[in-house]
Amino acid sequence: MMMPLRIRKVALTAHVTFSVGSLGAVACFLALALVGLNNPDPQTVQAVYTSMDLATRLVIVPLVLISLVTGLVQSLGTHWGLFRHYWVVLKLAVSVVVLTVLLMQMDLIASVADKSAKAALSTNELRQARISLAIHAAGGLLALLVPAALSVFKPRGLTRYGWRKQHQESASA
Amino acid sequence: MSQPPPEYPGMPRWVKVIGILAATLAVLALVIVLTGVGGPHGPGRHMKSGLAEPPPESVDP
Numbered sequence: 001m002m003m004p005l006r007i008r009k010v011a012l013t014a015h016v017t018f019s020v021g022s023l024g025a026v027a028c029f030l031a032l033a034l035v036g037l038n039n040p041d042p043q044t045v046q047a048v049y050t051s052m053d054l055a056t057r058l059v060i061v062p063l064v065l066i067s068l069v070t071g072l073v074q075s076l077g078t079h080w081g082l083f084r085h086y087w088v089v090l091k092l093a094v095s096v097v098v099l100t101v102l103l104m105q106m107d108l109i110a111s112v113a114d115k116s117a118k119a120a121l122s123t124n125e126l127r128q129a130r131i132s133l134a135i136h137a138a139g140g141l142l143a144l145l146v147p148a149a150l151s152v153f154k155p156r157g158l159t160r161y162g163w164r165k166q167h168q169e170s171a172s173a
Numbered sequence: 174m175s176q177p178p179p180e181y182p183g184m185p186r187w188v189k190v191i192g193i194l195a196a197t198l199a200v201l202a203l204v205i206v207l208t209g210v211g212g213p214h215g216p217g218r219h220m221k222s223g224l225a226e227p228p229p230e231s232v233d234p
Contacts, residue, residue, distance in 0.1 A: 086184070086185065086187075086188045090188075090191065155185070155187050156185065157184070157185035157187070157188055160181050163181045163182075164178070164181075167178040167179070171178075
C-alpha cells in the first residue's frame with residue numbers, strides 16, 4: 001500500500017533520524033569502550049561501564065529497533081517494497097544482524113557494569129570481556145555504515161520477485 | 174496481444190560479491206568461535222578471566 005506523500009516524508013524523516021542517531025550512539029559507545037579499556041583510574045572505569053550499560057538499554061537498543069521498524073514502514077509504504085530490490089533486502093538483513101548481535105551483547109555489558117560498580121577494576125581485570133565490548137562496538141559501527149551507504153547509493157538490481165512484479169504492473173497499466 | 178515478460182537478467186555482480194564476502198566472514202567467525210582462536214566466547218565465559226563472585230557466607234546451623 002502506497003503511503004500519501006506527506007506521511008511518506010514524515011516516515012522518511014523518522015527513519016533517517018533514528019538511523020543516523022543509532023550510528024552516533026554506537027560511536028559514543030565505542031569511545032567509552034576504548035576509554036574503559038585503557039584508563040587506569042577505577043572511578044572513571046566504573047563511570048564508563050555504568051554509562052555504557054545505560055546508553056545501551058536506554059538509547060542504542062531503542063534507536064536501532066525504531067530504525068528497523070521505520071525502515072520496514074518506509075519500504076512497505078513506498079514503491080521500493082521489501083523484497084523487490086537487492087539493496088533493500090541487504091539493508092534489512094544487516095539491520096536484523098546488528099540488532100541480534102546487540103541484544104546478545106546486553107548481558108555482557110550489564111555484567112561488566114555490575115562488576116565494575118561492586119569493586120574497582122584494574123586495567124587487567126575482565127580484560128577479555130572489555131576487549132570484546134570494544135571489538136563488537138567497532139564491528140557494529142562498521143555494519144551500521146552499510147545501510148547508510150546503501151540508502152544513499154541505492155545500487156541497481158531487482159530481485160526475481162521484483163522483476164516479476166514490475167512486469168505484472170506494467171502489463172496491467 | 175500481450176507480449177511475454179522478458180527473461181530475468183539475473184543477480185547483479187555487486188550482490189554476488191557482497192554475498193561471497195558475507196559468506197567468507199560468516200565462515201571465519203564460525204571457525205574463530207569453534208576453534209577457540211579468539212578466546213572463549215559468550216558472556217559467562219568472559220567472566221572467568223576477571224573477577225570471581227565472592228563465596229556465599231556460611232551459615233551456622
